[in-house]
Structure formats: C-alpha cells, structure tokens
Amino acid sequence: MSAAGYVRTVHSASLIFGSTEPPQDDAAETYHEASKLYCSTAARQTRSRLLESHLGLQVSSLRSVKRSSHLPFVALAEPALSTASFADTIESRRSERAFGEDPISAVELSSLLHAAYGVTHELDLGMPGAGPRLRTVPSGGALFPLEVYVVPWRVESLPIALYHFDPLRRLLERLRGGELEGDVRGAMFYDELAVGCGALFLISGVFWRTRFKYGLRGYRFALLECGHLAQNILLAATAFGLGSVPIGGFYDRRADELLGLDGVNESTLYAIAVGTLGNAE
Numbered sequence: 013m014s015a016a017g018y019v020r021t022v023h024s025a026s027l028i029f030g031s032t033e034p035p036q037d038d039a040a041e042t043y044h045e046a047s048k049l050y051c052s053t054a055a056r057q058t059r060s061r062l063l064e065s066h067l068g069l070q071v072s073s074l075r076s077v078k079r080s081s082h083l084p085f086v087a088l089a090e091p092a093l094s095t096a097s098f099a100d101t102i103e104s105r106r107s108e109r110a111f112g113e114d115p116i117s118a119v120e121l122s123s124l125l126h127a128a129y130g131v132t133h134e135l136d137l138g139m140p141g142a143g144p145r146l147r148t149v150p151s152g153g154a155l156f157p158l159e160v161y162v163v164p165w166r167v168e169s170l171p172i173a174l175y176h177f178d179p180l181r182r183l184l185e186r187l188r189g190g191e192l193e194g195d196v197r198g199a200m201f202y203d204e205l206a207v208g209c210g211a212l213f214l215i216s217g218v219f220w221r222t223r224f225k226y227g228l229r230g231y232r233f234a235l236l237e238c239g240h241l242a243q244n245i246l247l248a249a250t251a252f253g254l255g256s257v258p259i260g261g262f263y264d265r266r267a268d269e270l271l272g273l274d275g276v277n278e279s280t281l282y283a284i285a286v287g288t289l290g291n292a293e
C-alpha cells in the first residue's frame with residue numbers, strides 16, 4: 013500500500029504460474045490455443061459436412077440422451093415454473109448454503125429439471141417425433157452434450173436414490189438406491205452442502221456428442237452449455253423462493269464413480285445444491 017492508501021492491482025503471473033512466466037507447456041494455454049478457430053481451417057475444424065452425410069450421426073444427435081430403458085423409472089410431474097418476475101429473480105439470486113428441513117415439492121423438482129435441460133420445441137421435419145427437439149438452453153449445433161443426474165434428499169413423494177433425467181421422455185431413471193450418503197460425501201469437497209440440501213444435481217458432459225463436429229472447441233462448448241444449464245436451475249430455484257448454490261468443489265474421479273461414468277467419454281462437470289430456505293436466525 014502506498015503512503016496515500018492506494019493498493020495496486022496485483023501482478024498475478026507469479027500467483028497463477030508460480031513464476032513470472034507461464035511454463036511453455038502450461039496445460040490451460042495449450043488447450044485454449046488448440047481450440048481456437050481460424051478462418052483458414054474453419055471448414056475442416058468444424059466438420060459440419062460429416063453430420064450432413066452421416067445418417068447414423070444424424071439419428072444419434074436427435075437422441076442426445078443416455079437411455080437405460082431396462083431401469084425402473086419415475087414419471088415426473090407436469091412442470092410449472094414460477095411466474096415471479098424475471099427482474100426480481102435476476103436481482104435476488106444469491107448462493108445459499110443453509111437449507112431448511114422442508115421438502116422441495118414434486119412440481120418444483122420437475123420444474124427445476126425442465127428449466128435445466130427440458131424440451132421446449134420440436135422442429136417440424138414432416139414426421140412427428142422425428143425432428144430435433146430443442147431445449148430450454150442453447151446448444152452449439154443443437155447437439156446437447158450434457159446429462160443431468162439428481163439425488164433428491166428431501167423431495168415430496170420421491171424416495172432417495174440416484175436418478176438420471178431423461179428430458180425426451182420427461183422421467184427419472186433410477187440408477188441406484190440403498191446407502192448413498194457415504195459415497196456422495198466422499199465425492200464432494202463440500203460434503204455437508206451436498207447432503208444437507210433438498211436435491212443435489214450433478215451435470216456431466218458426453219464429449220463425443222460435440223467433439224465429432226467441433227473438435228477440441230467442442231469441449232469449450234460443453235462447458236459453456238453447462239453454465240447455461242446451471243444458471244437456469246439457479247434462477248428457477250430463486251423464482252420458487254428456494255435456495256441454491258453451484259458447486260465446483262468435488263473430487264472428479266469419485267463423482268464419476270458415483271454416477272457410473274468412465275471419466276473420459278463422459279465426466280462430471282458441475283454440481284448444484286437446491287433446497288428450501290431455513291428459518292433465519
């Protein structure tokens with residue numbers, strides 16, 4: 013601090029890189045550089061022709077959800093998003109970390125999932141059910157590389173289990189019941205937050221769904237889309253008067269193990285805790 017009380021903005025290179033210069037092989041710089049789009053190579057980099065000429069890819073892209081039809085499932089209530097004003101919702105969102113004992117309602121849970129990644133439009137290609145289904149969030153190339161999982165600790169009429177959301181059928185596939193708390197705690201840096209909420213949402217990326225078209229840039233697109241999805245959950249929760257907090261602090265391999273993911277083709281990207289608000293002390 014100078015004598016006049018002026019604090020200089022930090023020169024952060026040494027804080028970030030541990031030295032004043034980034035190493036030649038800094039992984040973040042290398043990745044960012046490799047995922048840049050250039051005029052001269054854009055056509056080759058985006059490979060949009062591959063999708064146009066490949067029926068299997070076209071059909072697979074229309075079904076951009078993991079499906080385990082053999083698993084038991086729970087149909088979700090008709091979603092009904094809150095009609096709270098958009099301005100109030102935007103202004104009042106805050107990360108909340110103390111949740112109440114009251115459960116989230118079944119309609120609230122269904123609406124949070126719908127806000128996250130629900131289907132809102134089907135493009136008419138002349139065959140009902142065959143057109144691309146668009147969602148609440150934008151998606152690079154409408155390829156929808158994300159999957160949504162939820163552990164409802166306190167949700168009206170829904171037994172605690174690990175579920176996977178199928179937005180195309182609007183239901184929850186039950187992946188795993190039994191004792192979950194130990195594994196969820198083990199996977200999360202903020203374990204109290206992850207098990208003390210009403211519902212813990214976990215978002216994963218299925219990277220091939222975007223990489224076959226966008227290459228390394230597709231990985232950026234998956235992360236960007238994950239942010240859209242997460243913000244929708246946070247705002248939908250805020251509009252319902254629920255508390256919510258996004259969580260980046262989890263142990264990736266343990267989170268992948270919890271969700272049954274190989275961590276390469278599909279890996280956990282983000283978590284969001286939502287719950288009713290406790291009484292203010």
Ligand SMILES: Cc1cc2nc3c(=O)[nH]c(=O)nc-3n(C[C@H](O)[C@H](O)[C@H](O)COP(=O)(O)O)c2cc1C
Nearest residue numbers: 105106107108109201202205257258259260261262
């Ligand atoms: C990418 C990301 C990761 C975050 N991870 C955590 C987390 O692991 N634990 C936590 O308590 N809050 C987490 N947060 C919430 C931030 O701490 C919070 O957004 C910030 O303090 C600003 O407060 P606000 O959300 O109330 O505006 C995360 C936020 C973002 C955007």
